[in-house]
Amino acid sequence: QLQLQESGPGLVKPSETLSLTCTVSGGSITSGTYYWGWIRQPPGKGLEWIGGVYYSGSTYYNPSLTSRVTISVDTSKNQFSLKLNSVTAADTAVYYCARHKIVVGAPSFDPWGQGTLVTVSS
């Protein structure tokens, strides 16, 4: 059974870079039919798609965040990572990693990691 697990600092200072890693277990990140993505949820609010990566390193980002986001993959560790720079309090959220199939249009996200809360505060 495929499982995803987020890890990284729970507290980041304003203007610094948020860095998270998602470790995939129970399956290979090099499966050719899936993208690996990040989604966030501010406390008490809705979900926002951040972006994703293919095992080859090809990436795609939400245009609203693209200037600050970098997503990368490490196939040797079966992991992919998120970096969000110049963070502000508005970036405080639970960050989830999730998998989705490569389809034209709107794929579904499944499964999801359990999520990790990142707070931006000095």
Add this chain to the structure above:
Amino acid sequence: QSVLTQPPSVSGAPGQRVTISCTGSSFDIGAGYDVHWYQQLPGTAPKLLISGNSNRPSGVPDRFSGSKSGTSASLAISGLQAEDEADYYCQSYHNSLSAYVFGTGTKVTVL
């Protein structure tokens, strides 16, 4: 960036049927993109409930059903149970924003 609109809350007594609407536009649902639904139990990650407008993944009870028409989609829960208390989100793709988009979310309360 929630461009899909859902009612903030719906409620029903155990055993009743409730429906949640997801209203989009000609740039997302109306453009023919699939709609998916997620259930988020308190303090947990979202879980895929309905994929491709109306398909239930393995393990999802048949009390849950989805449909899509025009620029909107709906999730129905029949035979409402206490364990169905959760937040529900729809999701699709918006071709003008070039982004996967989620609905505003609906809290289901079992009375």
